[in-house]
Amino acid sequence: MHILVLLMGLMTAASAQTPDQGKASAKPIKMVVLGDSLSAGYGLPAEAAFPVRLQKALEAKGIKVGMTNAGVSGDTASGGRERLDWSVADGTDAVIVELGANDALRGIDPAVTRAALSDIITKLQARKIAVLLCGMLAPPNYGSEYAAKFNAIYPDLSKSLGVPLYPFFLDGVAANPKINQADGMHPTAEGVDILVKNILPTVEAFLGALSGQRS
Numbered sequence: 001m002h003i004l005v006l007l008m009g010l011m012t013a014a015s016a017q018t019p020d021q022g023k024a025s026a027k028p029i030k031m032v033v034l035g036d037s038l039s040a041g042y043g044l045p046a047e048a049a050f051p052v053r054l055q056k057a058l059e060a061k062g063i064k065v066g067m068t069n070a071g072v073s074g075d076t077a078s079g080g081r082e083r084l085d086w087s088v089a090d091g092t093d094a095v096i097v098e099l100g101a102n103d104a105l106r107g108i109d110p111a112v113t114r115a116a117l118s119d120i121i122t123k124l125q126a127r128k129i130a131v132l133l134c135g136m137l138a139p140p141n142y143g144s145e146y147a148a149k150f151n152a153i154y155p156d157l158s159k160s161l162g163v164p165l166y167p168f169f170l171d172g173v174a175a176n177p178k179i180n181q182a183d184g185m186h187p188t189a190e191g192v193d194i195l196v197k198n199i200l201p202t203v204e205a206f207l208g209a210l211s212g213q214r215s
Contacts, residue, residue, distance in 0.1 A: 028064035029207055032088050033071060034080055034120070035098030035134075038169060040071025041192075043181050048189040050098075053196045054203065061200075063207060068092075076102045077116035084120055092129050094210055096203070097121065098169050100136040100153070107142050110149040117153065121161050132206045133158055134169040134199075164209075166202045169195070 033039050033051040041049025051069040058065050070087040072079065077099045080087075088095055097120060103113040117133070124131050135154035138147040158165035170187075172194050173179055179191035187195060 026064065028066040029093045029210065030066045030068075030089075030091055031094045031096065031207075032068040032092050033096045033098060034084070034087055035071040035096070036075040036080075036102055037071065037073035037186060038101055039096075039098045040069065040073050042073050042186045043183075044189055044192065048192055050192050050195060053192050054199070057196050057200050058203065058207070061204065063204070065207075071098070074102060075099065076106070076108065077113045077120070078103075081116045081119050081123075084123060088124065088127075088129065092127075094130040094132070094207065095124055096132045096134060098134040100150075101169075104136060104138040104142075104150055107146065110146070110153060113150065114153045114157070117157055118161065121157060121163055125161070125163075130206070130210045131163045132203065133163050133165050135165060135167045136170075137168055137174075164202070164206050166199050169199075171195075172198050 033054070035050075039050040041052075046052065049069055049071070051067045051071070055065050055067040068089070072083070075083075080097070080099045097117065099117065099120070100113055103110075121131050121133065133154060135151075138150040140147065154165055154167070157163070168174075173187050173191045175184075176191075177184065179188050179194060180186060181188055
């Protein structure tokens with residue numbers, strides 16, 4: 001009788017642990033940040049780059065992510081499209097697209113940037129990879145007409161292709177000399193942490209929706 005009671009107790013304890021064990025063994029979300037120098041970590045130690053700091057922030061929230069930094073300094077949206085297949089490995093679940101800043105700095109035709117970003121998103125969607133698009137704003141030196149055409153790219157693509165948008169990647173950091181490097185364009189480590197803090201709720205919602213689709 002005592003042995004039977006003991007066995008039943010052990011079985012009950014084992015069944016109670018099962019959900020936690022399943023949770024602990026959940027696979028990390030495989031994420032790639034496809035970007036330029038702003039996300040690559042230009043001028044910073046590797047551990048201060050945006051993807052690394054974002055991964056740490058997500059893990060602090062209990063969200064396990066396998067992160068790949070696919071940022072290339074100087075890259076345009078067209079450059080990102082050209083290297084898309086080898087930058088985003090098979091098995092990737094989600095991609096944050098952070099491209100376009102160099103297009104704006106060089107005054108590239110917004111139609112070219114739009115087409116490249118559209119191709120990137122549609123190719124990723126065809127591979128069943130979720131996309132979060134990060135917006136960029138044109139500098140004022142090319143005039144209001146150029147800025148209007150360029151700035152409209154991101155909300156337009158978000159709407160037409162059905163992907164979530166973070167409106168301005170450099171929100172809270174742009175034009176603040178205290179948290180940018182000497183060139184005035186690339187964030188310091190402190191600036192990167194502000195970028196991460198600001199975008200984190202959007203990324204959490206993005207990954208939450210993705211987890212719901214995977215379960």
